Amino acid sequence: MLDERKKKILQAIIDEYINTADPVSSGIIEKKYRLGCSSATIRNEMVELERSGYLDKPHTSSGRVPSAKGYRFYVDELIKEDDISLQEIKYIQSKLETKINEIEELTKIATSTLSEVTHYTSVSIGPRTSLQNIEEVKFVLLGTRMLMAVILTDTGIVKETIIKFDEDITEEQVNTLNFIFNNKLKGKPLDEIDKPLEEYIFSEMNYSLKVIKPIIQQLDRVINEESKMYLEGANRAFELPEFKSLEVAKNFISIIDTKEIMMDLLNTGFAKDINVYIGDESKNEKLKDFSIITFKHRYQDKDLGTIGIIGPKRMDYSKVISVMKYISKKLNEK
């Protein structure tokens, strides 16, 4: 589709733009990237690249800026593999090798490391609860009227919640609860804890509704509550030149402050290992100036959550993708 020289020129323009955030002129490309042709030739190629939609021009007499299509081509075809330094590799290793017991904690560390190495804002969420199966349920009595329910899932995720009662709970009742829940739920998907189960336990087991109802209610709440979002390095974004525009800054804050938008972004489309959403590709108007890159935190093919980067469309895609690939690999080895 694009001949070699056009690709080289497009790559040079995008690389340059990623670095400087200024529209790129033919002169700069000639001088800085030495592609063996004059600025006039580059200008001619630029006209064609613009005609085929890879480049935009802010106004008649300005340099070129990559279009969404340009970025897309860049990400799909021109990206530099392994754009990661030895130093960065060592830093990531040191961060990830600390002994961590909880998966949530590990995801957090990976997320903050990602932000530190790439200098963009990073974000993560836990795995979708509906995809997990129950491995074990345990009830623990705290005091006399408080019960903690602990659910262990097959991904190793532990969910716990507290249920308060108006009357005392006996150790015996706790034992019965442990028995019923484990018998009934072991191996079943998490979201099977709901109304039907409540009715089953009430009718079949003849167990007091007064006790069982708040338990099911609370478990249901915990299971269905959206998982916690972890955000790191939001302030880094404000160092970027695009944040001189109040509108851009406002949109950014609005995006990261609206959990629903972030959740949506982190929960969609995992056809590839690493997913890149470039600005305009999203329907959300507020996202038009930003790109999002996400990957799944996986261990032995189990989904342990999603980690992502949100940055300007003019993001250093090569670096971010390389770093993500490395972190992803390391997490999977854990």
Add this chain to the structure above:
Amino acid sequence: MLDERKKKILQAIIDEYINTADPVSSGIIEKKYRLGCSSATIRNEMVELERSGYLDKPHTSSGRVPSAKGYRFYVDELIKEDDISLQEIKYIQSKLETKINEIEELTKIATSTLSEVTHYTSVSIGPRTSLQNIEEVKFVLLGTRMLMAVILTDTGIVKETIIKFDEDITEEQVNTLNFIFNNKLKGKPLDEIDKPLEEYIFSEMNYSLKVIKPIIQQLDRVINEESKMYLEGANRAFELPEFKSLEVAKNFISIIDTKEIMMDLLNTGFAKDINVYIGDESKNEKLKDFSIITFKHRYQDKDLGTIGIIGPKRMDYSKVISVMKYISKKLNEK
């Protein structure tokens, strides 16, 4: 110190400035606040108020702006009590009356309600762990090599953590652990779980170090980890006119993104029920354009955390303080 008329004029100026964010002129005060004297008289008074440090002037021919001293006087002496509408009261009631089991959850709801009603950014953290006493410790076996430790404190806060082992743990061992920890720690302050306890259990109880060491380590970590910060409504701030300045916006993001700064703010000085820090009063340069108002989430005199507002110096102190007082009262009744 200030005569009645000066107070009235100062109040009018600050009220007006809080509303409009524009330097206040003598003419506006004469027309809008009808204090029974002409703009010339107000001008004369303004000169004196400026001389005594309550007002500032951006430049020679502009209106007046409150100084830090002015705001301080306003907060200490001129605030409107009960600046809260019936509608707002009802809204807060409806938000707080939902049955909630966990204190952390309640603090969160109070925090988001505070932000919704005041339209400023709100933030909260849990109570300082070192102040709490242990009520009960329970160990729960999850699978065969994973232990969950649950600590119930006298404030009703529950802390839990997971410890992983390289070898299987028996039910019997769990029982022993429960026995030892409860015997040794009931009623003691949280931070007594540390090295000496490890040694005691090892030497006196002759219990395997291989098991006990990771437990103490992990418990120690959980107890000493800074409590989680909850932030709500950061995007609201960006509607304020002061955020047109990039520097202000940057400082704001930097503040709320740096947990240490926020922690510091939420953890200091609780001489009064409600604490007001006005911009320049803090040593932190980044805080110079902002004010912070905090209060303790208390129930039966027990400290359950701190809730605060961060907004522009030109904050609606009356409203924020009134709303806080109401929420604080409601929480204490819970």
Add this chain to the structure above:
DNA sequence: CTTTAGCAGTCAAAACAAAAGAGTGCTAAA
């Protein structure tokens, strides 16, 4: 002695004008 009308003086902000400069597209020659 206090208040107020009136007015000159100040300064930021807005509006306008001119110049500079970066970069393009096109033409014509290599």
Add this chain to the structure above:
DNA sequence: TTTAGCACTCTTTTGTTTTGACTGCTAAAG
């Protein structure tokens, strides 16, 4: 097919003028 050269375009910068909101002061009035 490539490139030098140049006219043209449009933003950015810089400078100038105008406008208008306020003040502080003065002097008269209460």
